[in-house]
Amino acid sequence: MQVNNAAVSFNEVDTNSVGHAETVLRTNFYGAKMLTEALLPLFRRAPETSRILNISSQLGLLNKLKDPSLRRMLLDEASLTERDIEGMASRFLAEVGDGTWRGRGWPEVWPDYAVSKLALNAYSRLLASRLTGHGVSVNCFCPGFTRTDMTRGIGKRTAEEAGRVAAGLALLHPRDLPTGKFFKWRTPQLYSKL
Structure with missing residues (x-):
């Protein structure tokens, strides 16, 4: 079992800086x-059955991405590749680097964090599809706005509450274990509809 919970954001709750975008993507997606x-x-x-649970965020759902060509690419499950996902992340970093990222359809709230989670969600969906029938379940879980150091202690839930739900999802009985799902709290969502 693997639970990927490492994540960083350098934004305050009400700011949208991209000053640490490379570090955020390197940690939250590439790591x-x-x-x-x-x-x-x-x-x-x-x-x-092995289990991979990526702690993600609803900030990285497709409905946060306004660029229609990127949305089409991420929704095209038959053609989507890891190279496409990494290309999207590289494009974001390049546009951050040259200062042109604003107005290009990237998520508007915590943009670097949202893009890192968008990439993680897409990779998880792709991996789940690739591993179907190989005894590996891959899912994502959004704990919601949780009181952690990253949110400066502000949030609706405690880290312990979120941890219990994540553990429950990770430890589902194999007969109940889905793959390729995004769980918003306890409710599975379809990636393509979000």
């Missing part, structure tokens, strides 16, 4: 992706 890829051979050899 989870690299760890997952390193562990996949072990998961495939496990005697029972």
Whole structure:
């Protein structure tokens, strides 16, 4: 079992800076992706269903992305590749670097964090599809606005409450274990509808 919970944001609750965009994407998307890829051979050899639960955010849902070409790309499950997802992340970082990211259809709230979670959600969906029938379940979980250091202690739920729900999802009985789902709190959402 793998639960990817490492995430950073350098924004205050009411700010939208992209000053640390590279660090945010490196930690929130690439870090989870690299760890997952390193562990996949072990998961495939496990005697029972392996589980990957990526702690994500509804800020990274497709409805936050206004660029129609990027939305089409991410919705095209038959053609979507890891290279496409990484290309989207690179494009965002390039536009942040040259100062042209505003008005290009990127998420408007915590843009760097949202893009990192958008990439993580897309990668999770792609990985779940790739591993169907191989004994590995891949899902995402959004704990909502949780009182943590990242939110400066503001939020609707405690970290303990969110942790209990995440553990419950990660420990579902194999017969009840979905794959390719995005859970907003306890409710599974369809990626393509969001």
